[in-house]
Amino acid sequence: MRKDSGMTDEPQAGDDLIRRLLGSAAPEVGCEECFEELDRFVELELSGVAADSEIPGMRPHLHGCPACHEDYLSLRALVESER
Amino acid sequence: MPPGLGTFGHGGPSSSRATSSSPPDGNASEVARDEDSQEWIEALSSEGSIRDEAIARLHALLMRAARFEVTRRALAVSHLRGGDLDDLAEQSADDALVAVLAKLDRFRGQSRFTTWAYKFALLEAAVKLRRHAWQGREIPLEPAQWPRFADAGGSPQAQAERGELLGAISRAIDDELTPHQREVLVALALNEVPIDVLAERLGTTRGALYKTLHDARRKLRQKLEAEGYAVRLDE
Numbered sequence: 001m002r003k004d005s006g007m008t009d010e011p012q013a014g015d016d017l018i019r020r021l022l023g024s025a026a027p028e029v030g031c032e033e034c035f036e037e038l039d040r041f042v043e044l045e046l047s048g049v050a051a052d053s054e055i056p057g058m059r060p061h062l063h064g065c066p067a068c069h070e071d072y073l074s075l076r077a078l079v080e081s082e083r
Numbered sequence: 084m085p086p087g088l089g090t091f092g093h094g095g096p097s098s099s100r101a102t103s104s105s106p107p108d109g110n111a112s113e114v115a116r117d118e119d120s121q122e123w124i125e126a127l128s129s130e131g132s133i134r135d136e137a138i139a140r141l142h143a144l145l146m147r148a149a150r151f152e153v154t155r156r157a158l159a160v161s162h163l164r165g166g167d168l169d170d171l172a173e174q175s176a177d178d179a180l181v182a183v184l185a186k187l188d189r190f191r192g193q194s195r196f197t198t199w200a201y202k203f204a205l206l207e208a209a210v211k212l213r214r215h216a217w218q219g220r221e222i223p224l225e226p227a228q229w230p231r232f233a234d235a236g237g238s239p240q241a242q243a244e245r246g247e248l249l250g251a252i253s254r255a256i257d258d259e260l261t262p263h264q265r266e267v268l269v270a271l272a273l274n275e276v277p278i279d280v281l282a283e284r285l286g287t288t289r290g291a292l293y294k295t296l297h298d299a300r301r302k303l304r305q306k307l308e309a310e311g312y313a314v315r316l317d318e
Contacts, residue, residue, distance in 0.1 A: 014242075014245040014246075014249065015245070017249070017272075017273070018245070018248060018249065018252070018314065020271075020272040020273070020275075021252055021268065021272045021273065021300070021303065022252070022300055022303055022304055022307075022314060023272075023296070023297065023300035023304075025304055028297070030290055030293055030294065030297075031091055031278075031289045031290050031293045032091045032290050035091060035202065035206065038202050039193075039194035039195075039198040039199045039201070039202050040193045040194045042194070042198065043194045043195065043198055064296075064297075064300070065278065065293060066275070066277070066278070067209070067213070067277055067278045067279060067289070070209055071202065071205055071206055071209060074151070074152050074155060074205045074209065075198070075201060075202050075205055077151075077155070078148060078151050078201055078205065079198055079201070081151075
């Protein structure tokens with residue numbers, strides 16, 4: 001068997017576990033910088049601007065840090081609810 | 084410092100820190116603020132009744148954000164009654180108000196002031212909710228749930244591949260990580276303990292723990308790569 005896990009099937013609990021264990025290989029910011037940039041990131045996204053290229057490292061961190069991801073989802077939902 | 088902000092500390096994954104296009108703190112990085120944001124800053128920076136009124140409006144704004152978060156996460160703390168949730172929202176807004184006023188000179192105008200302020204209240208409420216949800220619960224530092232995931236779903240081939248990869252990860256955790264890295268990884272990634280809850284129990288910060296987690300993940304990926312695994316996970 002080729003040692004290539006693929007992970008191309010539909011998402012499974014095991015895949016989620018592997019994602020949590022290994023995180024992202026891409027460069028990422030830390031929790032503190034994520035909080036610093038969160039408001040700008042959310043507004044860029046909601047404005048249709050390429051937030052990922054404006055603030056590189058945010059998305060990989062949001063994928064790797066559940067707490068920051070919750071903060072992101074909440075801020076985005078709150079700002080979106082007021083539009 | 085309010086408890087929510089206090090969880091960050093320093094020590095993010097600086098070795099791989101992505102550089103953003105934004106300059107560091109301070110007025111030098113300030114961009115043109117929208118009119119509403121400028122009014123907020125001027126009123127909060129003034130004195131007397133203008134400032135008092137602005138602070139009252141800011142507290143109301145932060146209460147709205149804190150209640151929004153409490154409503155979103157109420158299921159996670161179902162043991163708390165309505166009055167307790169109101170108290171939690173009020174305390175979150177109070178703590179966020181302290182934080183916002185203390186950091187007012189760091190508002191760079193790169194978002195609306197209200198969006199910038201909201202994140203403080205959301206953070207304070209989220210941290211308090213997570214701590215309530217885990218109050219009195221033991222923090223699992225051992226991989227008690229590991230076997231349950233190994234055969235979860237998919238075709239037989241996918242299950243076999245997943246099982247093989249998980250086995251390699253498990254060995255790498257045992258062989259490559261320090262005891263502290265292992266405990267942090269198992270608690271956060273395997274047992275899904277919230278990072279600020281673990282930081283409080285271990286007497287450290289969210290930033291320091293994430294740095295440990297980041298280093299542990301990098302070691303695991305390097306080991307898997309050296310063994311010939313090419314793990315592709317959609318970002």
